[in-house]
Amino acid sequence: MTLSVEELLELKSVTRKIAEEIAQNYRSLISIALSSPHDLASQLNISLNRAERIIDEVREKVGLIPTTADELLEIETKRPTITTMSTNLDGILNGGIPLGMITEFSGSFGSGKTQLCLQLCLTVQLDKSEGGVEGSAYFIDSENTFSAARLAEMANAPDYPLEPKKVLKNIHVAKAFNADHQASLVQQVESLIEEENIRILIVDSIASHFRSEFIGKETLVRRQQLIMQHAQQLQKIAEIGQVAVVVTNQVLANPDAVLSGNIEPALGFAWGHRPAHRIFLRKTRSTARIARIFDSPYLPEREAVFHITPYGIRDQPIGF
Ligand SMILES: Nc1ncnc2c1ncn2[C@@H]1O[C@H](COP(=O)(O)OP(=O)(O)OP(=O)(O)O)[C@@H](O)[C@H]1O
Numbered sequence: 001m002t003l004s005v006e007e008l009l010e011l012k013s014v015t016r017k018i019a020e021e022i023a024q025n026y027r028s029l030i031s032i033a034l035s036s037p038h039d040l041a042s043q044l045n046i047s048l049n050r051a052e053r054i055i056d057e058v059r060e061k062v063g064l065i066p067t068t069a070d071e072l073l074e075i076e077t078k079r080p081t082i083t084t085m086s087t088n089l090d091g092i093l094n095g096g097i098p099l100g101m102i103t104e105f106s107g108s109f110g111s112g113k114t115q116l117c118l119q120l121c122l123t124v125q126l127d128k129s130e131g132g133v134e135g136s137a138y139f140i141d142s143e144n145t146f147s148a149a150r151l152a153e154m155a156n157a158p159d160y161p162l163e164p165k166k167v168l169k170n171i172h173v174a175k176a177f178n179a180d181h182q183a184s185l186v187q188q189v190e191s192l193i194e195e196e197n198i199r200i201l202i203v204d205s206i207a208s209h210f211r212s213e214f215i216g217k218e219t220l221v222r223r224q225q226l227i228m229q230h231a232q233q234l235q236k237i238a239e240i241g242q243v244a245v246v247v248t249n250q251v252l253a254n255p256d257a258v259l260s261g262n263i264e265p266a267l268g269f270a271w272g273h274r275p276a277h278r279i280f281l282r283k284t285r286s287t288a289r290i291a292r293i294f295d296s297p298y299l300p301e302r303e304a305v306f307h308i309t310p311y312g313i314r315d316q317p318i319g320f
């Protein structure tokens, strides 16, 4: 899908020449709505003032205008969610992973973060009656742990209703080689949201490159700045694109941590206030995992137990 010049000419602040330039440089109205006036002005070689007017008009056109609390309540109660395939976990999330927000899963190695992300790449494609939103997935793999074979195993589960070969085509995977690359991949997703009907963006994990590239106290300020920019970008994609943004986060030791066993999610405050929901995963001796919501603007702190089975995330262990 590309933007048509005629469609752009419906905007009052757009001349034919500007419309032609936009059609060449932008793939969707959403990507214009997500731009900063500064970027749009330099891309189209127009004044900052005109760029601001165009962005305002586009934002209005795609429904991004200020609203009242009662309208927001309506939106919030109707907010679509994506099932995790565990009714226990969906239960503490009021239905599943919400679109339009950032959800973070943190926990130690093997706690199930990547397994959950893989599962969501499949469930996002289900139709509404089955807990999905009929969308596709974009998976940014920064730890080199994405496994297509594991995904195929989950897609072949007898209780997963879609054709495995078809669903794998709707999962876009990009490896992030460093922090800068990770941020630029996120930026590229913007223009694909409409074209590819992306409804979930996964970053597994948000932290690893930032933590390995910025070592020592003197790099801390720069690191926090970059993380904040990255987080802002993710937030924009979630809100404006109505995408579920799911990120995983590593944990690190902190003797003062209140959460669990003296560990807490990495990246500190610069990142910590961004996710709407933060969920901490704990291992047990079995396939069971305990998920605890610990920071959410509207969900209470509660826990749920789910299992990592050969078929994916489920309420019960399968096969024994
Ligand atoms: N094919 C499978 N069948 C059943 N369980 C599996 C399968 N593959 C992985 N698991 C389970 O999932 C666990 C790994 O979980 P996952 O990869 O999600 O951890 P993680 O939280 O992402 O860890 P890390 O921080 O190392 O990335 C394994 O320890 C195993 O218990």
Ligand SMILES: [Mg+2]
Pocket (backbone or CB within 6 Å): 113, 114, 115, 143, 145, 204
């Ligand atoms: Mg992992």
